[in-house]
Amino acid sequence: MDIGSISLILLLALFVLLAMGMPLGFASGTLACAVLAMKFGPDLLFRDFGRGPLAVVGQAVYRQMTNYVLISVPLFIFMAALLERSGIAKAMYASLNVWLSRTRGGIAIVTSIMAVIMAAMSGIIGGEVVLLGLIALPQMLRLGYNQNLAIGTICASGSLGTMIPPSIVLIFFGLITETSIKSLFTAAFLPGFMLASFFLIYIIIRTQLRPEEAPLPEPDPNDPQPLEKSILFGAFTTIMIMGATALLLLRALIFTAIGAYVVAEDTDPIALGMVAALPYLIGILVAGALLLRFVIGPDRVRLAWQMGKGLVAPIIVIGVVLGSIYGGITGITEAAAMGVVAVFVISLVRGEMTFEVLRDSLIRTMKATGTIIWVTVGAAALAAAYTLVGGPTFVANLIVGAELPTMGVILVMMLIFLVMGMFMDWVGIVLLIMPVFMPIVMALPIEELGFVGGIDPKYVAIWFGVVFTMNMQVSFLSPPFGPAAFYLKSVAPPYISLTDIFRGFMPFIGIQLLALLVLLMWPSLVSVFL
Amino acid sequence: MSVESVWLGPMRRPMRLIMLSSTVATGLIALWLILGRLFFGTGIGLKEFLSPADTPSVLLAMIVGAIALLSASIYLSDTCGVVESKSDGFFDVVSLVCSRLAMIATVTVVLVMFYEVVSRYLFGKPTLWANELSLWIAGFVFLLAGLYAMQQRSHIRIYIIYDMMPRWLRKLSDVLSLLLIGSFAFLTVWGGFNESRDKFFRWETFGTAWDPPIPATIKPAILIIVVLVALQALSNLIADWNKEPEHHSAANDIDASEIEAIRKIVKD
Numbered sequence: 001m002d003i004g005s006i007s008l009i010l011l012l013a014l015f016v017l018l019a020m021g022m023p024l025g026f027a028s029g030t031l032a033c034a035v036l037a038m039k040f041g042p043d044l045l046f047r048d049f050g051r052g053p054l055a056v057v058g059q060a061v062y063r064q065m066t067n068y069v070l071i072s073v074p075l076f077i078f079m080a081a082l083l084e085r086s087g088i089a090k091a092m093y094a095s096l097n098v099w100l101s102r103t104r105g106g107i108a109i110v111t112s113i114m115a116v117i118m119a120a121m122s123g124i125i126g127g128e129v130v131l132l133g134l135i136a137l138p139q140m141l142r143l144g145y146n147q148n149l150a151i152g153t154i155c156a157s158g159s160l161g162t163m164i165p166p167s168i169v170l171i172f173f174g175l176i177t178e179t180s181i182k183s184l185f186t187a188a189f190l191p192g193f194m195l196a197s198f199f200l201i202y203i204i205i206r207t208q209l210r211p212e213e214a215p216l217p218e219p220d221p222n223d224p225q226p227l228e229k230s231i232l233f234g235a236f237t238t239i240m241i242m243g244a245t246a247l248l249l250l251r252a253l254i255f256t257a258i259g260a261y262v263v264a265e266d267t268d269p270i271a272l273g274m275v276a277a278l279p280y281l282i283g284i285l286v287a288g289a290l291l292l293r294f295v296i297g298p299d300r301v302r303l304a305w306q307m308g309k310g311l312v313a314p315i316i317v318i319g320v321v322l323g324s325i326y327g328g329i330t331g332i333t334e335a336a337a338m339g340v341v342a343v344f345v346i347s348l349v350r351g352e353m354t355f356e357v358l359r360d361s362l363i364r365t366m367k368a369t370g371t372i373i374w375v376t377v378g379a380a381a382l383a384a385a386y387t388l389v390g391g392p393t394f395v396a397n398l399i400v401g402a403e404l405p406t407m408g409v410i411l412v413m414m415l416i417f418l419v420m421g422m423f424m425d426w427v428g429i430v431l432l433i434m435p436v437f438m439p440i441v442m443a444l445p446i447e448e449l450g451f452v453g454g455i456d457p458k459y460v461a462i463w464f465g466v467v468f469t470m471n472m473q474v475s476f477l478s479p480p481f482g483p484a485a486f487y488l489k490s491v492a493p494p495y496i497s498l499t500d501i502f503r504g505f506m507p508f509i510g511i512q513l514l515a516l517l518v519l520l521m522w523p524s525l526v527s528v529f530l
Numbered sequence: 531m532s533v534e535s536v537w538l539g540p541m542r543r544p545m546r547l548i549m550l551s552s553t554v555a556t557g558l559i560a561l562w563l564i565l566g567r568l569f570f571g572t573g574i575g576l577k578e579f580l581s582p583a584d585t586p587s588v589l590l591a592m593i594v595g596a597i598a599l600l601s602a603s604i605y606l607s608d609t610c611g612v613v614e615s616k617s618d619g620f621f622d623v624v625s626l627v628c629s630r631l632a633m634i635a636t637v638t639v640v641l642v643m644f645y646e647v648v649s650r651y652l653f654g655k656p657t658l659w660a661n662e663l664s665l666w667i668a669g670f671v672f673l674l675a676g677l678y679a680m681q682q683r684s685h686i687r688i689y690i691i692y693d694m695m696p697r698w699l700r701k702l703s704d705v706l707s708l709l710l711i712g713s714f715a716f717l718t719v720w721g722g723f724n725e726s727r728d729k730f731f732r733w734e735t736f737g738t739a740w741d742p743p744i745p746a747t748i749k750p751a752i753l754i755i756v757v758l759v760a761l762q763a764l765s766n767l768i769a770d771w772n773k774e775p776e777h778h779s780a781a782n783d784i785d786a787s788e789i790e791a792i793r794k795i796v797k798d
Contacts, residue, residue: 020703021692022710023685025676030710033717046720054721061718061752065669066744068661074636074671090796130789134796254652329651333664337643352795360788362633363611370679373672375686425686481690491789 001038003394010035010386014432024428025378032057032381039389053388060384061377068333069175070376074369075336076168079343080124081361086347088313089118089131095310099233101223105207105214107143108153109200111136115157116196119164121317122339125476129158129484133491146213147496149206151504155484156512157199159476162426162469163192166321169426169472171332172376173465176434180462181332182325187462187526188469194525195473195515202511224303235296235304240315242288247319249281313346372427379431387435396440406448410520413437414471421475422482429475430468438464450523459527463519466526470516477505477512537623538608545605552598559591576659580735580742603630612787615682619765622681624758629678632671639664639671659740669748673755680762683770701771708760708767715760719753726750 010031017027036053037045045052064070083089096114100106111132118128132154140150162169165185174181207214224232292301320342324335347353386392399409420429441464446457455463476484485501492501519525535542566572574585582589607626610616617626646660679685692700726749728734734745 017707017710018688019691020695020706021687021689021700022703022707023680023687025685026707026711026714029718030714033714049720050722050724050727052721054717055725056721057718058722058725058749058752061756062745062749065672065748065752066665068665070672071639071664071668074668074675075640078636078640084792085795087795130792131796134789134793324647330647334643334647337640338647340640341644359606359633360611360613360791362636363613363629364788365636366629366632366675366678367682367684369672370675370677370682371684371686374676374679377672377676423688423690428686490786491793 003390006035006038006389007391007394009038010391023374024425025374025376028375028378028382028432029057032060032378032385035382035385035389035391056384056388057381060381064373064377064380067175069171069181069331070373072166072171072333072336073168073372074365075333075340076123076166076171077368078361078365079336079339080122080127081364082340082343082347082357083118083122083317084127084131085357085361086343086352087350088317088343088346089114090135091310092117092314093135093310095308098307099229101217102219102226104211104216105203106216107136107140107145108149108203108207108214111140111153112157112196112199112203115154115160116164116193117314117318119161119167119192120322121314123161123165123167123169125159125161126483126487128161129155129487130491132158133488137488137492141493143217144215146210147500148504148507149203149213151488151492151496151501152506152508153199153203155477155482155488155501155505156508157196158487159473159484160192160196162472162476163188163195163466165189165192166325166332166335167469169430169469170465172427172430173434173468176430177438177461177465179465183462183530184465185325186529187459188466190525190528191466191470191515191519194518195470195512198511198515199508202507231296232300232304232307235292235301236308238288238291238296239301239305239308240312242285242292243312244319245281245284245288249278249285252278252281313350316346317342375425375427376431379428382432383435392436392439395436396443399440400443406444407451407520409440409444410449413441414467414516414520417468417471418474418478421471422478422480425483426472426475429472434468450521452522453524455523456527459523459530462530463523463526467516467519470512470519474509474512474516477509479505534610536608536610536617536626538604542605542608545601545608549598549601549605552594552601556591556595556598559587559594563587563591576663576740580740599631599634602634603627606630606633612791617681619681619762619769621758621762621765622769625677625681625762628674628758629681632674632678635667635671635674639667642667659742662736662738662740662742662744666742666744666747669744670751673748673751677755677759677762680759680766683766704767704770708763711763712760715756718756722749722753726753 013031013034014027017031018024022030033054036056040053045054093110093114096110097107100110103109114136115128115132118131122128137150137154140153141147161167165188167185167188170184170188171181173179174184292298296304317339321335321339324330324338325332329335330338344353347357404412416433417429420433438461442460446460447454449455449460449463476482479485479502482502482505485498485505488501489496489498538545563572563574567574574588578585578588579592582592604627607623607630617623642660642664646657646664650656676685692703695703729745729749730747732746733743735741736744
């Protein structure tokens with residue numbers, strides 16, 4: 001059978017199998033076998049038991065099973081499950097709220113900032129929306145915030161986990177397209193923060209224009225005055241900087257002790273880890289201590305610490321995970337393991353770790369891992385079979401032959417992502433569509449990508465990955481099946497209906513599309529930090 | 531504290547005893563091996579664990595360790611977590627025991643990696659075995675987690691059209707799905723059997739410094755577990771045949787009891 005008819009049958013069969021509720025991973029696995037049967041005919045397939053073209057399926061599965069980066073998936077899920085059951089998020093909310101309680105729209109701003117911090121800790125989305133919905137939504141509704149503003153802020157910010165590293169979506173994109181995951185993380189940083197700051201700007205402008213949508217809480221007489229607050233914030237920042245410096249000092253001392261400071265010919269000296277950096281580090285520590293002791297005063301320092309200590313645990317977790325990756329200590333997988341250990345120890349110190357919490361987290365981890373990995377397995381088998389029969393080349397020729405303008409092709413892809421995102425999980429999209437789309441994108445003329453400033457050819461795959469995660473941001477919110485809405489619904493007061501929730505999303509979906517547009521027009525945005 | 535037993539019944543207490551004693555025994559043997567290596571120069575390291583028949587103490591450690599692992603998985607599978615759906619199919623016990631095995635394995639992966647990072651970064655002595663050991667364990671975690679996800683009915687499905695179907699059509703779809711999952715398992719075995727058998731009997735290793743038999747074990751495990759998953763799917767279909775139809779949404783992913791637990795933490 002020729003490749004055109006195979007592709008058509010494959011597409012139709014996939015729709016039928018998914019419509020009848022067959023698990024995605026097994027549907028694609030079965031279709032992988034079907035593709036081989038159509039290509040080679042049953043006699044070649046079944047001539048000998050135990051070998052033949054069908055061996056491709058088992059080999060594709062085996063490749064996934066021995067993929068070192070894939071191990072980071074269960075570990076990140078495990079870490080997120082442990083985080084959900086710890087009081088870290090609640091303490092962080094309390095700490096952030098202290099600083100911004102007198103600002104118009106303060107709780108909405110705090111929610112967004114908190115979502116960014118949580119996104120930087122784990123990168124799993126559902127739990128974030130649930131946590132924010134439980135912590136921030138009751139507060140906003142009690143104060144009389146506009147319901148749509150409250151809902152939109154929580155779900156839109158809660159979905160940021162896909163963009164801000166470590167992000168499980170980017171990990172999968174990197175695995176499928178064989179792009180450096182570390183580069184993807186770096187590249188997604190700026191667009192992710194751009195989106196988050198768009199949300200913040202929108203909240204600030206909206207609440208300034210319509211103050212009645214975000215009433216201020218009654219002033220607390222014990223609350224410090226604004227000026228005093230700034231001094232306290234300065235004190236807290238100084239404590240944090242001193243903590244970080246002390247850690248760097250410890251690191252430098254360890255390097256000195258184990259002899260890693262010897263500069264080899266072919267390696268760069270370790271930043272801030274050399275003996276030469278010691279005087280500076282000690283200097284910062286002494287200056288900080290003097291500032292706290294004589295300028296700010298011990299009483300204020302104590303108060304500042306009380307107000308801000310909820311932020312310490314998240315900063316440690318972020319430091320451990322992202323610090324391990326960017327400090328050149330470990331790869332993604334080991335960073336995830338370190339994150340699990342960090343969250344576990346923090347919960348233990350906070351007195352929240354029990355055997356039940358550990359078991360429930362592991363149960364959730366196993367369910368989610370089995371789900372995601374087996375979709376990967378099935379899709380890998382399908383991709384392998386489809387490549388064997390020459391599918392990707394066929395589709396690429398089809399698209400190139402249609403003679404659309406370059407940005408037209410990209411826009412059509414965006415449309416497909418957005419429509420698929422309404423009905424399908426991101427895992428399915430990245431695993432089934434990416435192997436087909438990626439070669440097409442790579443074949444497009446580079447100079448026609450974007451409108452402002454071109455992009456380096458070696459960053460095209462990375463750019464497309466970031467664009468893809470931006471699309472997935474929208475899919476978390478888009479009606480009729482945006483998962484964020486259902487997550488929020490499960491923790492919101494009963495009088496808030498699904499329609500209300502989706503109505504609250506509208507302006508935020510607009511902001512996401514705006515950010516997507518910026519990224520499409522100006523591709524070199526992703527390569528700023530690369 | 532009395533916990534409702536899922537399937538062990540009167541065997542629960544003896545199993546607990548076996549688990550505890552074999553775990554302690556494993557710990558003691560491991561301690562003895564480590565101390566022997568550190569202070570008496572026995573030279574028994576993880577390399578010897580790959581060919582246990584040559585060293586009696588290593589063989590003993592592996593047998594006792596396997597008993598500990600299995601009994602712990604069996605004992606832990608006897609308690610149903612609050613976030614877990616109840617088990618009622620004929621095959622569920624196997625999947626549950628496997629899931630506990632995978633959970634213990636996940637914790638082990640974390641510990642192995644932590645050990646590796648600490649010894650490489652703090653002591654400047656990277657291990658030779660940590661990467662491969664975690665890869666080896668994780669392979670089984672991935673496979674067993676899929677079996678467990680099948681038992682928990684948490685594999686990704688798209689319910690939009692399925693939920694609109696009349697009852698008889700749903701049942702037809704379910705039967706058809708099962709047949710296709712079964713044929714997927716059958717075809718995977720058909721295509722991969724010889725390769726797995728050869729690698730297992732040749733005891734093919736990974737070809738690295740520590741050289742664990744990853745191909746020799748994971749390749750056959752894939753075929754076995756794909757078949758087990760198909761059996762679990764059959765068991766699910768039988769167990770769910772007469773159940774009331776439920777409506778599905780993304781909210782099904784989040785367990786009410788789990789939310790309750792989070793709410794408790796957030797409230798105080």
